[in-house]
Every structure is written in structure tokens, then in C-alpha cells.
Amino acid sequence: xxxxVVDDDKEIVELLSIYxxxxxxxxxxxxxxxxxxxxxxxxxxxxxxxxDIMMPExxxxxxxxxxxxxxxxxxxxxxxxxxxxxxxxxxxxxxxxYVTKPFNPLxxxxxxxxLLRRSNFKVTSDEPDVLEIxxxxxxxxxxxxxxxxxxxxxLTALEFGILYLLASHxxxxxxxxxxxERVWQQESLVSAKTVMVHVSHLxxxxxxxxxxxxxxxxxxxxGYKIEAR
Numbered sequence: 001x002x003x004x005v006v007d008d009d010k011e012i013v014e015l016l017s018i019y020x021x022x023x024x025x026x027x028x029x030x031x032x033x034x035x036x037x038x039x040x041x042x043x044x045x046x047x048x049x050x051x052d053i054m055m056p057e058x059x060x061x062x063x064x065x066x067x068x069x070x071x072x073x074x075x076x077x078x079x080x081x082x083x084x085x086x087x088x089x090x091x092x093x094x095x096x097x098y099v100t101k102p103f104n105p106l107x108x109x110x111x112x113x114x115l116l117r118r119s120n121f122k123v124t125s126d127e128p129d130v131l132e133i134x135x136x137x138x139x140x141x142x143x144x145x146x147x148x149x150x151x152x153x154x155l156t157a158l159e160f161g162i163l164y165l166l167a168s169h170x171x172x173x174x175x176x177x178x179x180x181e182r183v184w185q186q187e188s189l190v191s192a193k194t195v196m197v198h199v200s201h202l203x204x205x206x207x208x209x210x211x212x213x214x215x216x217x218x219x220x221x222x223g224y225k226i227e228a229r
Contacts, residue, residue, distance in 0.1 A: 005028070006188070027116075133215075153205050156198075173223045
């Protein structure tokens with residue numbers, strides 16, 4: 001697997017590269033936003049990106065927005081900012097996860113492994129490969145979501161994980177914490193905000209593709225569900 005590390009601080013790039021190599025992954029290095037997009041364009045088989053927010057040439061937020069026009073690869077943002085709003089802005093831009101500087105490299109690698117698992121999970125014997133619920137056909141093995149009108153919906157790995165979890169348990173309400181633990185496969189003190197942003201993105205994509213169908217329901221004060229139809 002190939003992982004791109006993007007940061008204008010070369011010491012951080014080298015530090016993360018050591019840990020990534022030790023896990024058996026290939027590292028591609030970039031030191032500003034424009035270089036990052038060039039590396040992505042010339043390496044179409046990249047599996048994940050670790051991306052700093054504050055960089056010269058082009059900042060991380062703009063990189064994510066440009067990348068999301070064509071690619072759904074998992075993105076972990078590195079941020080020196082510590083407010084919830086700064087983190088939420090990164091998720092709104094299209095990032096999958098974030099780590100606040102200064103960070104423990106082992107925490108970064110735990111998040112890398114979690115996202116790669118979500119991107120590459122396989123069908124198990126007790127989980128259906130294809131789900132049909134409302135206007136959606138969800139294919140777990142290929143990570144495809146298409147509408148009843150045969151329109152494909154492009155989702156990130158985490159968005160797909162949330163949709164499959166809710167669709168495979170119709171009428172069951174999942175709290176934000178439950179969704180985070182099952183889909184991200186880790187614990188977090190800010191899981192509710194993170195899940196909220198990803199569910200919002202997921203809803204927007206579904207509604208755009210289905211002429212406004214409200215597939216995911218919010219149960220206020222409890223969580224989210226998809227009703228059986």
C-alpha cells in the first residue's frame with residue numbers, strides 16, 4: 001500500500017515515514033499542497049494521505065477540496081489548531097479523520113490502520129454482499145452504492161461504512177458513539193461531532209442522487225437510523 005505524507009516540516013515527514021515503513025507501507029513524500037496534488041495525479045494507486053493544514057503554495061483545506069472532486073481516498077489531516085470548529089472545518093472539507101499536533105506517531109499509525117481497514121474490508125459469511133433499502137442498492141464487496149435509477153453515488157470509505165451499518169440494521173437506532181466505534185474502530189472523545197459531519201455529507205450525496213429522498217433519519221437525542229421500506 002502507498003501512503004502520501006504531506007507537510008512543510010521535513011522532520012515530521014521523515015518521522016512519519018519511518019513509522020509507515022516499519023508497518024510495511026510505501027511512502028510518497030510532499031512538502032506543500034501543490035506538490036501533493038501532483039504526486040496524487042502521478043500515482044493513481046495511492047491508498048491514503050496524511051496531510052498538514054498549514055502549508056505554503058496551497059493549504060491542506062484546498063488540497064482536500066481539489067482532491068475530493070475526483071478521488072475518495074482516505075485523508076487524515078494534521079492540525080496545530082485545537083478548537084472543535086477547526087477540526088469540523090477539516091471534516092466538512094472532505095477529510096476522514098484528524099490528529100492534533102503535537103502528536104504521538106503511534107496514534108497516527110493506529111488511525112492509518114483503521115482507515116485502511118475501512119477501505120479494504122471484505123465480506124464475511126454473516127453479512128450480506130448486497131442490500132436494497134429504499135432507493136439504494138448497496139454492494140459491500142465492491143463498495144458501490146447505486147440508486148434504483150442506476151445512478152452511482154461516490155462515497156468515502158467512512159461514509160460507506162456508516163451507510164452499510166445503518167442499512168444492514170434497519171429500524172435500529174445507532175448513537176454517534178456506537179457508529180464511531182463500529183465504523184472508525186477506535187474510541188474518541190469527540191465522536192459525536194465527527195459522526196455528525198460525515199452523516200451530513202452522506203445525506204447530501206444521497207439526496208442529490210435520489211431527488212431529495214430522506215434515507216437516513218435522525219432520532220433527536222439518540223442517534224441515527226434507516227427505516228425498513
